[in-house]
Amino acid sequence: MDYGEGDAITKHDWTQWLDERAAAGLIRRLTVAGSPQGPRMRIDGRERLAFCSNDYLGLANDPRLAAAMHAGIDRYGVGAGSAHLINGHFESHDRLEVELADWLGVEDARLFSTGYMANLGVVGALVGRGDTVIADRLNHASLIDAVQLSGARLSRYRHNDLADLEARLERASGERMILTDGVFSMDGDVAPLAELVELAERFDAWLIVDEAHAFGVLGQTGRGSFEAAGLVPGERVLRVGTLGKAFGTAGAFVAGGAEPLEVLLQRARTYLFTTAQPPAVAEASRAALAIVRDEAW
Structure with a gap:
């Protein structure tokens, strides 16, 4: 069979x-x-x-992160105990969101429990039935599932093929969204961001870039594929990052403008209806972010 x-x-x-x-x-x-x-x-x-780990900077066993997590446990205990919007949003979560937004030079950031949940949340919050998501064929499984669960029409363009993408944007109906990995995890190649930004602006489309394998790795200071390309993301760009790879901890975030991030707070089901990550993990992530910022080498 x-x-x-x-x-x-x-x-x-x-x-x-x-x-x-x-x-x-x-x-x-x-x-x-x-x-x-x-x-x-x-x-x-x-x-x-081991050649297969995502622990790109060797931070998963860094004693500074372990110390920060121990201190977080001593202060906050082990579990968050609730969703962010009930009483599970701790000072460590709030500070990490502010620090991530500041690091990336954007207005806001929103924490999610996993990268998979972040991708499901951001797509489902911004598009739905009647809209069209044009996605690279080699995108991560979470991005494919995100579109299917959103109810939007999925149109998959040939990998990094801008002509195919443009043709699909011209035919698209409803709200348009371009969906791509920043660094494609299985092949290691990088999305053509300058051209994607231009197409997003021309067609008034969202551009969602999964930077899971770029943050902490690409760019002079580790700010990801946009920094590596010398680009400043515009208002229609949102970036998804994971904390379980270069940052060595767990969880994920979406970063961008204040208004779309507020929409995520109100509509993203993978944010609304799940327990927040343990606050001690957020403290470890804050320590990892400080290391990435201070030790760009």
Whole structure:
């Protein structure tokens, strides 16, 4: 039985589907780490040289982040206990949002529990039925799912093909949104941001850029793919960043203008209806951001 990655599978077919994947060498299996993130790790009881981590700056096991997280636990406890809009938005969350916005030179930033949730939230809050999202074909799975859950029409342009994107923008109906990774995680290439910004402005479209693999890595001071390209994002640009990669902690954020960020506060379901990240994690993220700012090398 030939099932695609997104096809529905009934419970009667599970055994056959799993057997087919195993025969094709496609079964995913967990490995268990027994040491901190680092160039050398203990995986499934054996010492390994690791080439697959997203811990780009080696901060996941930095003692300064550990100390900040310990101090956060001593002050705030372990869990946030609630969603941000109830009583789960702590001083550490608030300060981290302010510091992220200041670092990127934008009006506001909004924390999310994961990068996946940030992408689902920002797309679903800004577009819906009757709108069109034009997305790069090699975008991360979270961006694809975000459009499907939003109810907007998904139009996928050939990877980094500006002519194809422009043609799709011309045919698009409703609110338009261009959706792209800043750095494409599987190939390592970078989106043509200058041209994307020009198209977004010409067609009055949102430009949402997932900077998960760019923040802390690209640009002279680590501010991501826009800094690397020498660009200042305009009013129609929002950037999504994760704290679980170069920053070495967990969670994510969306950064941009005050008005669209206020819309996220009011409408983003992955922000409204989930418990906030532990405030101690936000304290560790603040320490990571300070390191990135102070040690641009």
